[in-house]
Amino acid sequence: MTTENVTLGADLHGGGPADEQPRHMSQGTFAMLLFLGSEAMLFASFFTAYFMVRFNVANNVWPPIDPVTGKKYVLPVAVTGVNTLFLVSSSFTLWWGEHRLQKTGDRKSLERGLLVTIFLGLTFLVIQFNEYWHLGFSPRDQAFGSTFYSLTGLHGLHVIVGLTLLTICYVRSRRRHEFTAERATVLWASSLYWHFVDVVWVILFCLVYLL
Amino acid sequence: MATHAPTHAHTDHGPGHHVEPKPLGYWWKRAFVATVVGVVLALGVTWFVRWAWGFHPLWNAGVYWTMIFIFAGIGFIIGIGCFDWWWDYLRGRRVGFEDHSMHGATSWKDYLRPNTDHKVIGIQYTVLTFIAFVIGGLYAEGVRAQLAQPGEQFVNGQTYNGLFSMHATIMIFGFVIPVFSGLANYVLPLMIGAKDMAFPRLNALSFWLLVVAVALLVFAPAFGVFTSGWTAYPPLALQGTTGTTMFEIAIQFAGASTIATALNFMVTIVTMRAPGMTVWRMPLLVWANATTSALVVFGTPFIAGSQIMSLTDRVMGTNFFNAANGGDVLMYQHVFWFYSHPAVYIMMLPGFGIVSEVIATFSRKPIFGYRAIAFSTVAIAILGFGVWAHHMFVSGMASWIRIPMMMTTVLIAVPTGIKIFSWLGTMWGGKIHLKTPMLFAMGFLVTFTIGGLSGIYLGTLTTDIATHSTYFIVAHIHYVFFGGSVMTIFAGTYYWFPKMTGRMYNETLGKWHFWLTFVGMNLTFFPMHWLGTQGMPRRVADYAPRFANVNLFISIASLLMVAGTIVFFYNMIYSWAKGAKAPWNPWRGRTLEWMVSSPPSLFNFDLTPQVVGGPYQYGIPGARHAVVFAGPELGGGELTETDKRLVLIVADQAVASPALIDDIRRRNAEGYWRFTYVVPSTVDDHRAAERRLQTALAVLSESGIDANGTVIDAPPMQVIDKVMREENVHEIILTTFPLGSSAWLDQDLVDRVRKATGIGVTHVTILPSEARATVASESVARVVIIANYGIDDVGLAALIQKRADEQPMSAIVLCPLSLEGPSTTPETDAVRAEASGRTATLIARLQEAGIQTRGEIIDGSVTDAIKVARTAHHANTVLLATRPGDRIEITEDITAAAGQMNLEQVTTNGQTSTPSGASEGR
Structure with missing residues (x-):
C-alpha cells in the first residue's frame, strides 16, 4: 500500500516499474477496499433514511402500525436468524478454501470451498426471496416498507454480485487453473467483497430485525 | 488531431495484442x-416481473421508462465494447492482463471507441465535457x-424552471466534475x-458511463421538462416527468463513473x-486529486442513494419522502447535501491543484507553503463532510444542528485562506510571466476570494436566513463555480494544451478570452449580490419591475462571456489543427509531464x-x-528536451579559456541548459574572435554540451540587446578580466x-x-x-x-637551445x-590571433624538444x-622521438617585424 522509498541513485538505469517490487497489498485488493468504503457509504445513506424515518417521524414506534389491519407489521426474526447463520457460515467456508490455498497451494480445496460458499449464498437468497413472498407488506406500505425493502433489497443485490464474483473465481480456478498462494488478487478481492456483504448483513439484521 | 508518437520498448504481449x-x-x-436489445429486454423483464407479481396496472409508463433507460445505458456500454475483456475473463477464457489491443490512438477514429490509454481518455473526457459546457451555457x-x-418573455414559468434546472445539472454533472x-x-x-x-480498462469504462450520463441529461428535455432544480428536492x-427519471438515472451513471475514476x-x-x-515530492495537483478521490469514493454513494x-418514490410509490405514509421529506436534503456539499x-480541490501548478510555474518561484497547501487540502476535505446542513438553515430541520454547522462552515475559511495566501506568497517577489494560464489563475484568485467571502456571509445563520432564497445565493x-472552478479549468486547459495536443494555442486569442470572460463574469454576477440583498428571489421567471435595469445589464454583460467562449473554442479548435508545434516544455515547468x-x-x-x-x-x-531516461532504441541515456533554457555567454578574449569552459561544464551538469556565446569584437580582431569561438565550441561539443555562438562586430551592450530581442535568454554569463585590466569593467558593464x-x-x-x-x-589539435632562429618571423605566425x-x-611553442659548457654564464643568460x-x-602574435598558446x-x-612535445604536451603535430636555407636533418633519433606525431618542416619567410605586443585585456 505504501510506495517504497527508493534512495537516490538506486535503480537509476531502468529498473522495473515500481509495481514489480514487493508490496503488502496488490492494487486490485486496495481498489476493492476503497470500493467497499464506497459501498459502505451507499448502505449508510439507506440506513440514514431508515433511522430518520424511524426516530424522527415514527418516534420509534417500530415496526409501525399497519393502517389497514390496525396491527403492527411483523418481521420473521427467527427464520431470518437461521438464514443469517447460513450467510455467516458461508464466510467461514470461503475462508477455509482460501486458507487451504494459501497454506498448501491446494486448489481443489479452494474450489470445494467456493462451491459450498456459493451454495450457502444461494440458500440465503432463496430464503430471503421466500420471506419477501410471505411478508404481507410491500415497499409501498408506509415508509417502513420502503426502508425495509430498500435495505434488504440492496443487500440482496450485493449478494447476487458477490455470488457472481465467487462464480467467476470458481470458473477461473477450474478452467484456467489460476490462483496460487502468492498470486490471487481476484480471489482476495472477491472474498473481501463477500465478507463485506456478510458483515453488512449482520449489522442490518441487528438494526432492522432485532433492534 | 493529435496522435501519439509510435511506441517502443514494450515486449509484454498478451493474447489479442496482435x-x-x-x-x-x-x-x-x-x-x-446492444442499446436496442437493452430496450427490448427492459420491456420484457419489467412486463414479466409485473405480471408474475400481479401488479396493477401491468402498464405503468414511469416504471417501463426507468428500466428502459437503465438497460439501454448498460446495453450501450456493453455494445461499445467496455466489457469485452471482462466477458472473456469471466467465461474462463485465456486473457492477457497486459492486453493493449484497445490502447492508444493513431487517428481521430480511435477517440470514438473505448480506449485504454489514459491520454486518449483524458482528451475524450475533456472534449465531451466542453461540449456539455456549451449546452449548459x-x-x-x-x-x-x-x-x-420583467414578465414572461420567451417561455412560461414551467419551461423557465426547466432551463435553469438543465443549466445547473449539465454544468455540474456534465462539465465541472468530469472535466x-x-x-x-x-x-x-x-x-x-x-x-x-x-x-486502464476501468478507466475506459468510466468514460463511457459518463457518455451515457451526459446523453441522458442532454436528451431529458425531450421526454418532459425536468423542473426541480439540480437539487431535485x-x-x-416527485411531481416530475420522464425527464426527471432520466436525470435521476443519469446521476447514477455519472456517479458510478466518478467513483470508478476516483478509485483509479x-x-x-x-x-x-x-x-x-515521496508524498512530499508529489506535485500539488496529485495531492488535490488524491483528496478529491477520497471525497468522491465516500461521498458519491449518498447522492446515488438519495x-x-x-x-422509487415517484415511479414505484415507495414512501421515503411521503409524510402521509410515515416518510421524512427533510431526510432527502440531509442525504443529498451530505454528498453535495x-x-x-x-x-x-482539483482546481486548487491546477492553480498551484500554474502559479508556481509562471512565478518562477518555489511554491510558498507546499505542506500548508497539501494539508489544507486534506483539512478542507475532512471539514467538508461536517457542514452539509448549512444548506438547510431555512428548511425547518432540528434547530440544534444549526450552530455547529455554522461553526464548521466558517472554519473552512481557514484552510481556504491558507491556500489563497500561499498562492499570493508564491507570486510575491516572483518573476511573473503573464501567459494565459497565469492570467486565469490570477483572475481565479480575485473572483474566488469574492465568492469565498460571500460564502462566509452565507455560512452565518442570520445572514443566510435573510438571503437564502435570493439572488445573493x-x-x-x-463566484465559486465560475470564478473558482471554471477559471481553474481554463487555466489548466491552456496550461496543458501544448502537452495534450502537441500544438501551441494562440496567446493573443487566449488573452482576449481571459479578459472577455473575466470582465463579463464580474459584470454578470457581481450585481446579483445587490439584487439578492434587495430581495429578488431566485428560481423565479418573473420579478419586480424595479429590478428591470440591473437585470437587463446582467443579461447584456453575460454576452461578453459568450463572446469569450467563442474565442476560446475558435482558439482551441484552430490551434489543435493548425497551431505551431509545441516544444516539450513550453512553460519551463519542473514536473514530470x-x-x-x-x-x-x-x-x-x-x-x-x-x-x-x-x-x-x-x-x-x-x-x-x-x-x-530514453529507451534503448533511442540510444539510452538521459532524455533531454529540445527546449532547453538558454544561457548567454558574453566574453571577449577569455572565450576559449579553460577556466570558463570548466565553469560551463559545471553549469551544464545542473540541468537543462543550452549555451550561446556572443563575442563582441571589432573588425580588426574579428578573425581572432572566430578562432577562439571555434576552439571553445569544439571543446564544449566534445563534452556533449549544447552550445553555439556568433561573433558580432559591435560593442557589448548592443550585442546583448540584439540577442535578447531574438532569443528567450534566461541567464547571462559575463566574462571579464579582473578589475584594473578590464576595459569592460571600466565601463561598468556588469x-x-x-x-x-x-x-x-x-x-x-x-x-x-x-x-x-x-x-x-580531443577535438582541438x-x-x-x-623553432629557434626565425621563431619571431611574421611568416611563421x-x-x-x-x-x-x-x-x-x-x-605550444618550444624553443630548443643547445648550449654547451656551463649552464649559467653571462653569455648563456644573454x-x-x-x-x-x-x-x-x-x-603574443598567436594569442592575438585567437589561438590558445x-x-x-x-x-x-631538437630531439629533446620533440620528446617534450610528445610526452608533456601530447601533441598531434610537430612543426619544425x-x-x-637552414634545414634540420631528420635523423633516426628525431623520427624515433616523434613516434606517432606528424612531423613537418616549414620554412619561414625570414622577416621579423616589430611585434605589436599583447593588447590590453578587456
Missing part, C-alpha cells in the same frame, strides 16, 4: 444493436434572455511518472509513483523516471525534480547589463594568463612549433594562423633572454620551423 483493430463502424453498430443564456425584462477527471486523467499519470493508470421532484486515481497515486517520489429513493470541494455560487515529448509517446516513459527532488524548485541553482536585461547575470572573472592558456581536448582556420588548435624574447613574440625554452636539442 488482433487487427476493428473499424469504428463495428463498435458503433454493436453499440446500437446555452441554457444559461436562455435563462438570461427570459430575465432580461477535472479528464485533465487529471491526462496529466496525473505523467506527473507521477507512471505509464498509465492502475486500471421532494416533494417538487487513488490506487494509481498510492501504488504507481515513480521511485523517489436519487434512488426519489426515483463535499461535491463542491470535488468541484474545487446565485451570485455566491457563480514536461520532461517527455508533447504529446508523450504511447507509454509515456520508456524507462521508469527517477525523482530526485521537489517539484517546484524554480530558481534554485542545481535543483532537479526528476531524471528521465551593472549596465543587469539593469538593461532584468535577468540574472553571472560575472566570471578570468585572469589574462588563464584566458589564453591552451585547452586539452595540439600543434607544437619547434601567419602560417600557423592559416592552420588554425582549418581546425581549432592549441599551439642567449636565453634573447630566445625568450623571440618566443614571447610568437606567443603557451611556450617554453628547452635546454636541449627554420629560416630559408
Whole structure:
C-alpha cells in the first residue's frame, strides 16, 4: 500500500516499474477496499433514511402500525436468524478454501470451498426471496416498507454480485487453473467483497430485525 | 488531431495484442444493436416481473421508462465494447492482463471507441465535457434572455424552471466534475511518472458511463421538462416527468463513473509513483486529486442513494419522502447535501491543484507553503463532510444542528485562506510571466476570494436566513463555480494544451478570452449580490419591475462571456489543427509531464523516471525534480528536451579559456541548459574572435554540451540587446578580466547589463594568463612549433594562423637551445633572454590571433624538444620551423622521438617585424 522509498541513485538505469517490487497489498485488493468504503457509504445513506424515518417521524414506534389491519407489521426474526447463520457460515467456508490455498497451494480445496460458499449464498437468497413472498407488506406500505425493502433489497443485490464474483473465481480456478498462494488478487478481492456483504448483513439484521 | 508518437520498448504481449483493430463502424453498430436489445429486454423483464407479481396496472409508463433507460445505458456500454475483456475473463477464457489491443490512438477514429490509454481518455473526457459546457451555457443564456425584462418573455414559468434546472445539472454533472477527471486523467499519470493508470480498462469504462450520463441529461428535455432544480428536492421532484427519471438515472451513471475514476486515481497515486517520489515530492495537483478521490469514493454513494429513493418514490410509490405514509421529506436534503456539499470541494480541490501548478510555474518561484497547501487540502476535505446542513438553515430541520454547522462552515475559511495566501506568497517577489494560464489563475484568485467571502456571509445563520432564497445565493455560487472552478479549468486547459495536443494555442486569442470572460463574469454576477440583498428571489421567471435595469445589464454583460467562449473554442479548435508545434516544455515547468515529448509517446516513459527532488524548485541553482531516461532504441541515456533554457555567454578574449569552459561544464551538469556565446569584437580582431569561438565550441561539443555562438562586430551592450530581442535568454554569463585590466569593467558593464536585461547575470572573472592558456581536448589539435632562429618571423605566425582556420588548435611553442659548457654564464643568460624574447613574440602574435598558446625554452636539442612535445604536451603535430636555407636533418633519433606525431618542416619567410605586443585585456 505504501510506495517504497527508493534512495537516490538506486535503480537509476531502468529498473522495473515500481509495481514489480514487493508490496503488502496488490492494487486490485486496495481498489476493492476503497470500493467497499464506497459501498459502505451507499448502505449508510439507506440506513440514514431508515433511522430518520424511524426516530424522527415514527418516534420509534417500530415496526409501525399497519393502517389497514390496525396491527403492527411483523418481521420473521427467527427464520431470518437461521438464514443469517447460513450467510455467516458461508464466510467461514470461503475462508477455509482460501486458507487451504494459501497454506498448501491446494486448489481443489479452494474450489470445494467456493462451491459450498456459493451454495450457502444461494440458500440465503432463496430464503430471503421466500420471506419477501410471505411478508404481507410491500415497499409501498408506509415508509417502513420502503426502508425495509430498500435495505434488504440492496443487500440482496450485493449478494447476487458477490455470488457472481465467487462464480467467476470458481470458473477461473477450474478452467484456467489460476490462483496460487502468492498470486490471487481476484480471489482476495472477491472474498473481501463477500465478507463485506456478510458483515453488512449482520449489522442490518441487528438494526432492522432485532433492534 | 493529435496522435501519439509510435511506441517502443514494450515486449509484454498478451493474447489479442496482435488482433487487427476493428473499424469504428463495428463498435458503433454493436453499440446500437446492444442499446436496442437493452430496450427490448427492459420491456420484457419489467412486463414479466409485473405480471408474475400481479401488479396493477401491468402498464405503468414511469416504471417501463426507468428500466428502459437503465438497460439501454448498460446495453450501450456493453455494445461499445467496455466489457469485452471482462466477458472473456469471466467465461474462463485465456486473457492477457497486459492486453493493449484497445490502447492508444493513431487517428481521430480511435477517440470514438473505448480506449485504454489514459491520454486518449483524458482528451475524450475533456472534449465531451466542453461540449456539455456549451449546452449548459446555452441554457444559461436562455435563462438570461427570459430575465432580461420583467414578465414572461420567451417561455412560461414551467419551461423557465426547466432551463435553469438543465443549466445547473449539465454544468455540474456534465462539465465541472468530469472535466477535472479528464485533465487529471491526462496529466496525473505523467506527473507521477507512471505509464498509465492502475486500471486502464476501468478507466475506459468510466468514460463511457459518463457518455451515457451526459446523453441522458442532454436528451431529458425531450421526454418532459425536468423542473426541480439540480437539487431535485421532494416533494417538487416527485411531481416530475420522464425527464426527471432520466436525470435521476443519469446521476447514477455519472456517479458510478466518478467513483470508478476516483478509485483509479487513488490506487494509481498510492501504488504507481515513480521511485523517489515521496508524498512530499508529489506535485500539488496529485495531492488535490488524491483528496478529491477520497471525497468522491465516500461521498458519491449518498447522492446515488438519495436519487434512488426519489426515483422509487415517484415511479414505484415507495414512501421515503411521503409524510402521509410515515416518510421524512427533510431526510432527502440531509442525504443529498451530505454528498453535495463535499461535491463542491470535488468541484474545487482539483482546481486548487491546477492553480498551484500554474502559479508556481509562471512565478518562477518555489511554491510558498507546499505542506500548508497539501494539508489544507486534506483539512478542507475532512471539514467538508461536517457542514452539509448549512444548506438547510431555512428548511425547518432540528434547530440544534444549526450552530455547529455554522461553526464548521466558517472554519473552512481557514484552510481556504491558507491556500489563497500561499498562492499570493508564491507570486510575491516572483518573476511573473503573464501567459494565459497565469492570467486565469490570477483572475481565479480575485473572483474566488469574492465568492469565498460571500460564502462566509452565507455560512452565518442570520445572514443566510435573510438571503437564502435570493439572488445573493446565485451570485455566491457563480463566484465559486465560475470564478473558482471554471477559471481553474481554463487555466489548466491552456496550461496543458501544448502537452495534450502537441500544438501551441494562440496567446493573443487566449488573452482576449481571459479578459472577455473575466470582465463579463464580474459584470454578470457581481450585481446579483445587490439584487439578492434587495430581495429578488431566485428560481423565479418573473420579478419586480424595479429590478428591470440591473437585470437587463446582467443579461447584456453575460454576452461578453459568450463572446469569450467563442474565442476560446475558435482558439482551441484552430490551434489543435493548425497551431505551431509545441516544444516539450513550453512553460519551463519542473514536473514530470514536461520532461517527455508533447504529446508523450504511447507509454509515456520508456524507462521508469527517477525523482530526485521537489517539484517546484524554480530558481534554485542545481535543483532537479526528476531524471528521465530514453529507451534503448533511442540510444539510452538521459532524455533531454529540445527546449532547453538558454544561457548567454558574453566574453571577449577569455572565450576559449579553460577556466570558463570548466565553469560551463559545471553549469551544464545542473540541468537543462543550452549555451550561446556572443563575442563582441571589432573588425580588426574579428578573425581572432572566430578562432577562439571555434576552439571553445569544439571543446564544449566534445563534452556533449549544447552550445553555439556568433561573433558580432559591435560593442557589448548592443550585442546583448540584439540577442535578447531574438532569443528567450534566461541567464547571462559575463566574462571579464579582473578589475584594473578590464576595459569592460571600466565601463561598468556588469551593472549596465543587469539593469538593461532584468535577468540574472553571472560575472566570471578570468585572469589574462588563464584566458589564453591552451585547452586539452580531443577535438582541438595540439600543434607544437619547434623553432629557434626565425621563431619571431611574421611568416611563421601567419602560417600557423592559416592552420588554425582549418581546425581549432592549441599551439605550444618550444624553443630548443643547445648550449654547451656551463649552464649559467653571462653569455648563456644573454642567449636565453634573447630566445625568450623571440618566443614571447610568437606567443603574443598567436594569442592575438585567437589561438590558445603557451611556450617554453628547452635546454636541449631538437630531439629533446620533440620528446617534450610528445610526452608533456601530447601533441598531434610537430612543426619544425627554420629560416630559408637552414634545414634540420631528420635523423633516426628525431623520427624515433616523434613516434606517432606528424612531423613537418616549414620554412619561414625570414622577416621579423616589430611585434605589436599583447593588447590590453578587456
